[in-house]
């Protein structure tokens with residue numbers, strides 16, 4: 326398995342965790358089972374919780390972004406980088422929420438399987454509306470959803486110009502989402518993606534979920550376990566702390582940014598009712614391991630909002646997670 330195959334295999338990990346979390350009752354997501362029919366192995370409660378917290382936090386941030394755009398009477402655009410098995414577009418449509426434009430990009434090996442599953446799925450096909458399948462079956466182009474094949478290493482030179490040619494509007498509020506993706510890219514590439522978002526768009530937002538803290542005992546084991554599968558995390562050394570996650574945005578030209586770890590999301594941003602509901606799903610006794618693991622994953626978010634954009638900078642940042 327070469328390096329890119331190994332990186333692509335991380336989407337299977339995410340999908341297995343998601344399907345197991347949905348089957349166990351952590352997530353209300355009927356669409357994961359369209360992408361994966363059967364669980365290949367049992368998934369530990371700690372992974373269910375991690376998947377739940379990451380999904381809940383990113384859902385809240387995406388919803389908040391869409392609310393900010395809607396309040397300003399603007400079309401929201403989401404660009405999910407390395408979207409893999411992202412089902413947010415389908416969930417938005419199912420909930421009759423207007424997704425604006427939702428774009429997903431991944432390697433063709435990943436998008437081909439997804440395109441086939443979505444275009445054929447009894448529950449997914451109607452949500453796409455009229456659509457065309459392109460690139461030999463690797464892409465779906467619908468009015469509010471584009472599933473595109475591409476290599477993010479060519480983001481600035483190929484992907485972004487193509488998106489703009491297709492109708493992505495740099496003048497509209499645009500959220501770039503990197504859910505466990507930029508960490509696999511060379512930092513010069515991921516920094517260039519963040520910089521392109523900041524410089525080419527009038528009201529760019531960026532959300533990143535990825536691993537941090539490579540240098541403590543847990544971090545070293547995490548990295549060596551992945552290395553054993555030929556998976557490198559070049560991004561973790563470039564942006565290893567919450568502080569440096571914020572810095573990456575500010576030095577690219579974003580104007581407000583925050584980063585918190587998953588442990589803090591769980592402690593402060595998941596309601597007591599939700600925690601009580603999750604506690605009834607299965608026994609959870611990996612408490613110490615959870616604290617260690619969840620401190621090694623972070624969510625960071627940022628916005629660049631100028632006075633003339635019609636969006637409030639304060640609104641763009643404050644309240645992105647419920648109790649801010």
Ligand SMILES: C[S@@+](CC[C@H](N)C(=O)[O-])C[C@H]1O[C@@H](n2cnc3c(N)ncnc32)[C@H](O)[C@@H]1O
Pocket residue numbers: 332333335336339340406407408409410411430431432435475476477478503504505506509510
């Ligand atoms: C851990 S998975 C995450 C998938 C999805 N974002 C999620 O959270 O479920 C990482 C994804 O990034 C994609 N990816 C990594 N490097 C990429 C690149 N250079 N170009 C396109 N996609 C890439 C992989 O193919 C994989 O689908």
